[in-house]
Amino acid sequence: MAQHILTLDAGPQLLEPDAHAELVSARLAASIPEFSITTDLNLLENEWRAFERCADCTPFQTFDWLSNWQRCIGARTSVTPLIVLARQSGGEPLFILPLAIERGGNWRRLTFLGHELCDYNAPLLAPEFSYEMPAAAFAEFWQAVHAKIKRDYQHDIVLLDRMPPVVGEQHNPMLAIRTMLNPSSAHAAALQTDWEQFYSRKRSSATRRNDRKKRRKLAEFGEVTFVTPDRPEEIRDLLAKLVVQKSQRFRQMGVSDLFAKPGYTEFYESVAADARPLVHVSVLQIGSTCAAVNLGLMFRGCYYHILASYDDGPSARFGAGAAHLHELMRHAIANGCARFDFTIGDEAYKLDWSDTKLNLHDHVSGIGLSGQLGAAILTAALRAKRFIKTSEVIWKLVCRLRSAFGR
Numbered sequence: 001m002a003q004h005i006l007t008l009d010a011g012p013q014l015l016e017p018d019a020h021a022e023l024v025s026a027r028l029a030a031s032i033p034e035f036s037i038t039t040d041l042n043l044l045e046n047e048w049r050a051f052e053r054c055a056d057c058t059p060f061q062t063f064d065w066l067s068n069w070q071r072c073i074g075a076r077t078s079v080t081p082l083i084v085l086a087r088q089s090g091g092e093p094l095f096i097l098p099l100a101i102e103r104g105g106n107w108r109r110l111t112f113l114g115h116e117l118c119d120y121n122a123p124l125l126a127p128e129f130s131y132e133m134p135a136a137a138f139a140e141f142w143q144a145v146h147a148k149i150k151r152d153y154q155h156d157i158v159l160l161d162r163m164p165p166v167v168g169e170q171h172n173p174m175l176a177i178r179t180m181l182n183p184s185s186a187h188a189a190a191l192q193t194d195w196e197q198f199y200s201r202k203r204s205s206a207t208r209r210n211d212r213k214k215r216r217k218l219a220e221f222g223e224v225t226f227v228t229p230d231r232p233e234e235i236r237d238l239l240a241k242l243v244v245q246k247s248q249r250f251r252q253m254g255v256s257d258l259f260a261k262p263g264y265t266e267f268y269e270s271v272a273a274d275a276r277p278l279v280h281v282s283v284l285q286i287g288s289t290c291a292a293v294n295l296g297l298m299f300r301g302c303y304y305h306i307l308a309s310y311d312d313g314p315s316a317r318f319g320a321g322a323a324h325l326h327e328l329m330r331h332a333i334a335n336g337c338a339r340f341d342f343t344i345g346d347e348a349y350k351l352d353w354s355d356t357k358l359n360l361h362d363h364v365s366g367i368g369l370s371g372q373l374g375a376a377i378l379t380a381a382l383r384a385k386r387f388i389k390t391s392e393v394i395w396k397l398v399c400r401l402r403s404a405f406g407r
Contacts, residue, residue, distance in 0.1 A: 033086040033087060033088065033089075033094055033095075033132075033133070033141070034086070034087065035084055035085060035086040035087075035095075035141075035144075035145060036084075036085050037082050037083065037084055037085075037145075037148065037149065037152070038081075038082075038083045038085065039080055039081055039082060039083070040081070041063070041066065041067050041070060041081055041083065042067075044083060044085065044096075045063060045067070047085075047093060048063045048096065048124075049063050051093045051096060051124060051126075052124060054126075054127060055093075055096070055124040055125055055126055055127070055168075056124070056125040056126075056127065056129070056167045056168025056169055056170050057122065057123075057124040057125070057167060057168065058118075058120045058122060058164070058167070058299070059278060059297045059299035059304060060114070060117075060118035060119060060120055060121070060122075061096075061098060061118075061122060061123070061124050062275070062278065062299075064271060064274055064275035064278060065114070065118075065271060065275065065278075066098055066113050066114050068267055068270045068271040068274060068275070069113070069114035069117060069267055069271075070113065070114070071270070072263040072264075072266045072267035072270055073114070073117075073261075073262070073263035073264065073267055074100065074102075074113070074114065076262050076263050077102065077103070077262065077263075078102075078103060079100050079101070079102045079113075080100060080101040080102075080153065081098070081099075081100050081113050082099040082100055082101060082110075082113075082149060082153060083096065083097070083098055083099070083113075084096070084097040084098075084099060084145055086141070088126065088128075088132065092126070093124075093126060094125075094126045094128075094129060094132060094133070095123055095124070095125060095126065095129060095133075096123060096124040097123040097124075097145070098112060098113040098114075098123075099111065099112060099113060099149075100112065100113040100114075100115075101153050101154075101155050104157070104159075105374075106370075106374070107155075107156040107157050107370070107371065107374040108154060108155040108156050108157070109155060109156070109157045109158070109159050110146075110149060110153075110155045110157070110158045110159070110160075111158075111159050111160065111161070112160060112161070112162075115159075115161060115162065117264075117267070118162065119162065119186065119304070119306070119343035119344045120162060120163075120164045120186070120343070120344075120360075121160065121161060121162045121163055122163060122164060122167045122172055122174065123167065123172075123173070123174065124167075125167055125168065125170050125173070127169075129170060129173070130170045130171065130173075133173065135171075135173065135176045136176075138173040138176045139176045139177065142174075142176070142177055146158070150367065155367065155371075156366060156367055156368065156370055156371035156374055157364070157365070157366050157367070157371050157374045157375050157378065158363065158364065158365045158366075158367075158375075159362070159363070159364055159378065160174060160177075160362065160363040160364075161182060161360075161362040161363075162182055162344060162360050162362070163175065163179065163182075163360060163361045163362070163363070164186070164358055164360060164361075165358070165359065165361070174361075174363070175361055177363050178363060178365075179361035179362060179363045180361065180362055180363075180364075180379070180382070180383070181359055181360070181361060181362070181386060182344075182359075182360035182361060182362050182382075182386070183382060183385040183386035183388075183389050184344050184345055184346055184360065184389060185344070185346055185357050185358060185359055185360060186341070186342070186343050186344045186345070186357075186358040186360060187341075187342045187343075187345075187346070187350040187351065187353075187354035187356065187357055187358070188302075188339055188340060188341040188342060188354055188355075188356045188358065189202070189339070189340045189342075189353045189354045189355055189356070190338065190339060190355055190356070191329065191332060191333050191337055191338055191339060191340055192333070193333065194333070195329065195330040195333050195334075198329070198333065199326070199329075202352075202353055211319075211322070211323075211326070214318040214319045214322075214323070215318075215323060217318040218286055218291070218315055218318050218319075218320060218323060219286075221286050221287055221289070221314065221315050222286045222287020222288065222289065223285075223286070223287060224284065224285070224286050224323070225284075225285045226282065226283075226284055226285075226324070226327040226330075226331070227282065227283050227285055228280065228281070228282045228331070229281065229282075229283075232273055235272050235273065235281050236269055236272075236273075238281055238282075238283050238290065238293050239265075239268055239269055239272060239281065239293075239295065241283075241290045241293050241309075242293040242294075242295065242307060242309045243259045243265055243268075245293065245309035245310060245311060245312070246258070246259065246307065246309040247259050247260070248312060249309060249312075252403060253399070253402065253403055254401075254402035254403050254404070254405050255402065268295060268307070272295065277298060278297055278298065278299060279295065279296075279297060280294075280295070280296045280297065280298050280303075280331075281293075281294070281295050282294050282296075282324075282327070282328065282331070283324075284320055284323060284324035284327060286315050286320065289311055289313065289315065290311060291310060291311050291313075291315050291316075291320035291323075291324070292308065292309065292310040292311070292320045292321045292323070292324035293308070293309050293310075294307065294308045294309075294324060294328060295307040295308075296328065298332070298335065298337065301336060301337050301338045301339065302337055302338070302339040302340070302341050303328065303329075303331075303332035303335075303337045303339070303340050303341065304341045304343055305325075305328065305340065305341065305342050305343060306343065308321065308324070308325070310324070322349070325349070328340075329353075340353070342354060344360065346389065362382060364378050364379045364382070
């Protein structure tokens, strides 16, 4: 029978396997911190804002992003926030996990707060988190957290989606639980300190000539300018144009209109007003026409490309959207960004520019017979979607059919 050696102050001792397992379990239990669950974000605002300044996280876990989402969307749809806060022995935050209970069809789901509008869902981690809590300890910690949530908040399905493998400089501890790949990946490009060098490295000379030709064609419609407005009323006007352009594009593609959902337009208007300089709104102006509009995020030396639209007029034939993307990258470089994150989605233009592919992960599980049935249906749907999206032939066919029905 195998034995394990444990060195103590009194010298080496031999432990039987059962005793060794109990000791390991005790050590894991000792490394699991105490935690609290809060349903009111405002109670944590000051501590959350202070923590996010030093924590590893993405812009989608900032207080501005999630509090605006809950106020504009979550409160309207009866979403209950569940903010898990674990502390270090000295009382400082170690970990904030923004979860929520939402209604999805016939089931109540435990999800990330605001997950539909968060391209990356993750916790906020103290810089020393990985040293304080190894993966095995986190698995035990998650079991304790979920056990408390199950006791106090009714839900049938756990859906934790769009989880990146890393959060800042640390491995994402949420991947210690069972996951599968999300139907979509994310893509990013490492920028250089000079736009022209970066542009020349990424685009062939023939492509650059074609881009210049298109730019001259755009100039025939009027002066081409890239504008980042400062005044709140100008930002609201631009966002209104983005909504109109994007909604039209959604109809053409045959997909549901994001902005037709309650509170979605208000959320983007609110976060753009409240969360500056995190949120960047810009327009490629051609004469008097808003040829392309963008809402992005600038966070810790990275530009996150979130929403983009373009006017479906004559200038669209000459790549107004592509010209706007060039200006956004130029703007990111000029403002010290070292990375341009296209976030979730596998569109062809992202692949043209990106040098990094990020696999995202989902966790789905059910509670009770009803929840297990719902989880099985959801898992099958996600796997089917991934199969379709990773098959180039099938995905193109689906897009054509969807677009035809949309029109």
